[in-house]
Structures are given as structure tokens and as C-alpha cells.
Amino acid sequence: MTIPNLVNAFESIIGAAHVLVSDSDKAPFLVEWRDKFKGATPMVLRPGSTAEVAECVKLAAQHNLKVVPQGGNTGLVGGQIPNPNGSEIVLSLSRLNKIRHIDPEGYTMVVDAGITLQAIHDAAEKHDRLFPLTLASQGSCEIGGNIATNAGGTAVLSYGNTRDLVLGLEVVLANGEVWEGLRTLRKDNTGYDLKQIFIGSEGTLGIITGASLKLYPAPASVEVALVALDSPAKALSLFSLAKSHAGNMLTGFELMPQSGMQFVCEHMEQSRYPFEEQHPWYVLIEISAGTKDIDIASLTETIFTEAFEADLLRDGLLAQSKAQAADFWRLRHGLSEAQKFEGGSIKHDVSVPVAKVPEFLEEAIAAVKEAVPGCRPVPFGHMGDGNIHFNITQPKGADKAEYLAKWDDVNRVVHGIVASYNGSISAEHGIGILKRDLLAEVKSATEMNMMRSIKAALDPTNMFNPGRVL
Incomplete structure (x- = not known):
């Protein structure tokens, strides 16, 4: 035809x-x-x-x-x-953008795949509920894509990845048949958990058209702090201290370098540098309580006090209002976009064991500076779960195209170091086209064959997203 x-x-x-x-x-x-x-x-x-x-x-x-x-x-x-x-x-999927059902008492929501993450947040908030997946792109990203890529975000530390927030799926299969799996059960041990096959499959096995999601109580109180430190090693010690006091109430622990902070404050609207002096590293901390009887303000002050006594901090600010807390988060969420104004950026979405983050950063920063003299590393991310966005901005005055031509060479340097720490080359962004060839290098033949078998069973003509992932 x-x-x-x-x-x-x-x-x-x-x-x-x-x-x-x-x-x-x-x-x-x-x-x-x-x-x-x-x-x-x-x-x-x-x-x-x-x-x-x-x-x-x-x-x-x-x-x-x-x-x-x-x-x-x-x-x-x-x-x-x-x-x-x-x-x-x-x-x-953008026209599939409806909330199908909200059950506040059961803490569930059923939605179309094309609804934006922000719209889900807004709908949950109207019922005093929380859908915890939080991303810088939540105003435009859609939940079907979040599920298809098993998106991570800044709240993984307390609530898990997207796959931990999904109760059921509706999926159109390669023959046009619709799998109606929109259950809202918390327990269902009847055979294979089929939804998990599609979560993180990046559109290669079927088209997600709807999802049943978990909701949580909206936080009764939230404390947000921004602290300055000498090194990622001290940030790791601070994480251990904060986790020991706050437990699962520690809902955010985001590491940021001075280079990234500078880019955001120079290029992003409504962003200003919050400290009197510049510092090598920063951590944004969020602590949330589900009930009003927990005094997280005192808890946060205790963490601050002990951190200063242990010489972990150079400076620290505790948000005094929701507006100031939003300002702190704006600094974090602006990191990716701000780098565009500085020219080309070679990016990596990697993870290593949490305890190895400082060692990885020290080794990787030195390696890329040797590989590309004058480059400006901007590593940031979710230190509490070991996920670092190891981005490297081009040298000042360099030709953008010439710099980006080094992408594969720099990737090999960084991913080689990641492998030495038993880490992952894709912590939350997925494989797509960018990392397809690399996937075959880091996965065993057994793993690749299992994935190919699943693909062949569900999409025998390779109709969905050919050439992606596998």
C-alpha cells in the first residue's frame, strides 16, 4: 500500500x-x-x-x-x-491524557499513559495524596514514557524507582490485542508478574496505554536544606548521618558541584547563588514526615549540629519558607538545562555502589581531564542511591562539534571506570539508541539471549521500536 x-x-x-x-x-x-x-x-x-x-x-x-x-x-x-x-x-500517546479513577482511601490512581507527570501530581494533591515520582521534566514528560523507561528521579531514596510505584498496566501488544492488567492489588501472586516485563522495556515489547499507580499520604511537613562541603567523601559521611537519624523520612539527597551551581546561577532565570562564598560541593537535603506529630524541624537541626561538630560542613542553609525550598530545588533541577548555554556536553547516566561514589568521582574526574584537557566536569545527581549524572562540558572556547565528536572516546573512559566498580552504564535513562551497542558489551551472553527471547515472543516481527535496546 x-x-x-x-x-x-x-x-x-x-x-x-x-x-x-x-x-x-x-x-x-x-x-x-x-x-x-x-x-x-x-x-x-x-x-x-x-x-x-x-x-x-x-x-x-x-x-x-x-x-x-x-x-x-x-x-x-x-x-x-x-x-x-x-x-x-x-x-x-499525548491525546491519552485522562485521569481514569482516583481512590484516595485505597491510595491508588488509574491514568492514561499520555498524561503528564505534573498533572498526576496535581490530581493527587487535590485529594491530599502524593505520587512521589519527581523529575525535572515533569511538566512535559508523560507517565507512559516514565514507565517504559523505569524512570528514577529525586525521590528514589525513599519511594523507589517507577517500577516500585506501578500496580498494573494496560498494554497494546504487537498483534493489536489489548492486555487489560489495570489491577490495583497490593498482593497478587498468580503467576508471572507480567507488568514488570513492560516496565523499563522502552517501547520494544508493547505500547503502554494505561497504568494503575500507588499513592502515598501527602507529607504533613517538609524540611529542605542546602549545605556546602569540601568533598564527596564528606557528603557520603553526611548521608550516613542523615540516614541514621531520618531513616525513610530522608526523601532527597542530591549532590551538586560548584561548576554546575555556577552554570545555573549564570544562565537560569530566578536562580541566584545562596551563599556568601563559593564552595567545592553542595548537597540538597529533603526530609519529609507523613504525620504532624513528628518534629522534623528539630530532627534537621540535630543533623546540622552533628554535621558541623564532625567538620562535615563548610556552610548550611535551612529553607525558611516553601518559596525558599523551591528556590533550592530550582538550583538542582536547572543543572541539565544550564549546561546547554556553555556549549557541548558529553553526558553519562551511571550508578555505582553508594559507598563508592567518592572514589568513582575522584577517579573519573581525573581521567576525563586527562583525556580532554580543559574540559569542565559537572557531575551531579542522586548520591543517596548511587546514581550520578556524570556530565562533562566542553572547554571554554572549544568548537562544539569537534568536542562532541569525542563522545564515544570519553564514554569508554567513564564507562570503563564504572565497570571497575561493578556499576551500571544506565542508572535511569535507559538504553535506547545511544547505548544499544554498549549494552551487548556489559551484559553476558545469557542475559542478552534471555532479552532477545522475550522480544521474539512478544514482538516476533520486530515492529515496536526496532534497533532500540537490543
Whole structure:
């Protein structure tokens, strides 16, 4: 069937307004925000229901079309972008954007896959509930993409990754059949836990169209602090101290370097440097209590006092209002975007055992400075779970294209060090296109064969997201 005939066929399913064929209409779906991956497609499909997704998949299967599912297009490894030769169609989930059901007493919510993470937060808040997944991109990322990539974020320390927050899924399979698994059970031991196969599969096994999510009590009180330190080693000691006092109430522990803080304060609106002097490293700490009878203000002061007595801190600020707490978080959430203003940035999303974070940082920073003299490392992230975004900004005045051409060489340096600590080359962003070849190097043949077997069983014609992950 010709492309015009295929367009007509898809229009009969979802309407002409939702089959995008003009270059201007397709453009937002064909490039990721860092401009690293750019693709082409004959059409972008925007179905408005699970039934329409299923019919689109059936039609695609009949004509051996390859389908790239896309959520909010905030992914960082290229998994949501079609290939450059135009042989794949994009299926956007953005019109599936409804809250289907909220059960405040049961602490659950059922949603469409295309709803933004921020909309989920807002809906939960109206019922005095919390959905704890927290990301810098939450205003535009969609929950289906979060689930497909098993997103992490800043609250993993207390609540776990996305897979820990999902109770059930609705998925369109490669034959167009809909698996209706939207249970809200906390316990279900009847066979394989099928939802976990799709969580983190990056759209390669099926298209997630709905999800049942866990909710938590909204925090009764929250304390946010920003502290300055000499080194990641002292940050690790501070983490141990804070965890020993706060336990699971420690909901955030984010490490930031001076270089990143400087970039944010120079380039991001409403961001200003909070200390009188500059310091080598910073940690943002958040402590949350689910009930009002817990005095977390006193708890935070105790942590501060003991940390200063142990010579762990150079300075520290405790947010005196919600506005100031938001200012502190704005510094953290602006780190990725601020680096764009300094030129090219070679990025890594890695994890190592928490206790090894200081050693890893010392070794990796020295190694990349030797590999690319003048480069500016900006390592930051979720120190409490060992996940570091090890980004390296180009030397001042360097040619951006020439610098980014070193991406693979620098990757090998950093990932080699990660491997020496038994770490992971992808802590939370996924594999996509960016790390597909590397995955085969770090996974055993047994692991790769198991993953290929699952792919072959659920998507035997390789229709969904071909060339991604595997």
C-alpha cells in the first residue's frame, strides 16, 4: 500500500486531524531536546484512546510497518525518535491524557499513559495524596514514557524507582490485542508478574496505554536544606548521618558541584547563588514526615549540629519558607538545562555502589581531564542511591562539534571506570539508541539471549521500536 493510501487508512481510524504529514506538524516529534538524535517519518499518529491505538497497531502489522511509540519526547537516549531514513512511523500517546479513577482511601490512581507527570501530581494533591515520582521534566514528560523507561528521579531514596510505584498496566501488544492488567492489588501472586516485563522495556515489547499507580499520604511537613562541603567523601559521611537519624523520612539527597551551581546561577532565570562564598560541593537535603506529630524541624537541626561538630560542613542553609525550598530545588533541577548555554556536553547516566561514589568521582574526574584537557566536569545527581549524572562540558572556547565528536572516546573512559566498580552504564535513562551497542558489551551472553527471547515472543516481527535496546 502506498503512503497516501496508508495515510487514508489511518485517518479512517483516528481522524484526519490526528494523522500528521506536513513537515511543520511532524517536526516536534522528530528531534530530542538536546538535538543529538534527529529522525524522519512519513506520518505521526495521534490516537485518542486505547481502542484507537490497538486499531493503528493492527493496521501497521498488516502492512509490516515499524512503530516508534512516543510520550512527552523528553527521553535522553534516542529511543523515542524514529530513524533518519523515514522507514518508521511515530505513534504519540499525548491525546491519552485522562485521569481514569482516583481512590484516595485505597491510595491508588488509574491514568492514561499520555498524561503528564505534573498533572498526576496535581490530581493527587487535590485529594491530599502524593505520587512521589519527581523529575525535572515533569511538566512535559508523560507517565507512559516514565514507565517504559523505569524512570528514577529525586525521590528514589525513599519511594523507589517507577517500577516500585506501578500496580498494573494496560498494554497494546504487537498483534493489536489489548492486555487489560489495570489491577490495583497490593498482593497478587498468580503467576508471572507480567507488568514488570513492560516496565523499563522502552517501547520494544508493547505500547503502554494505561497504568494503575500507588499513592502515598501527602507529607504533613517538609524540611529542605542546602549545605556546602569540601568533598564527596564528606557528603557520603553526611548521608550516613542523615540516614541514621531520618531513616525513610530522608526523601532527597542530591549532590551538586560548584561548576554546575555556577552554570545555573549564570544562565537560569530566578536562580541566584545562596551563599556568601563559593564552595567545592553542595548537597540538597529533603526530609519529609507523613504525620504532624513528628518534629522534623528539630530532627534537621540535630543533623546540622552533628554535621558541623564532625567538620562535615563548610556552610548550611535551612529553607525558611516553601518559596525558599523551591528556590533550592530550582538550583538542582536547572543543572541539565544550564549546561546547554556553555556549549557541548558529553553526558553519562551511571550508578555505582553508594559507598563508592567518592572514589568513582575522584577517579573519573581525573581521567576525563586527562583525556580532554580543559574540559569542565559537572557531575551531579542522586548520591543517596548511587546514581550520578556524570556530565562533562566542553572547554571554554572549544568548537562544539569537534568536542562532541569525542563522545564515544570519553564514554569508554567513564564507562570503563564504572565497570571497575561493578556499576551500571544506565542508572535511569535507559538504553535506547545511544547505548544499544554498549549494552551487548556489559551484559553476558545469557542475559542478552534471555532479552532477545522475550522480544521474539512478544514482538516476533520486530515492529515496536526496532534497533532500540537490543
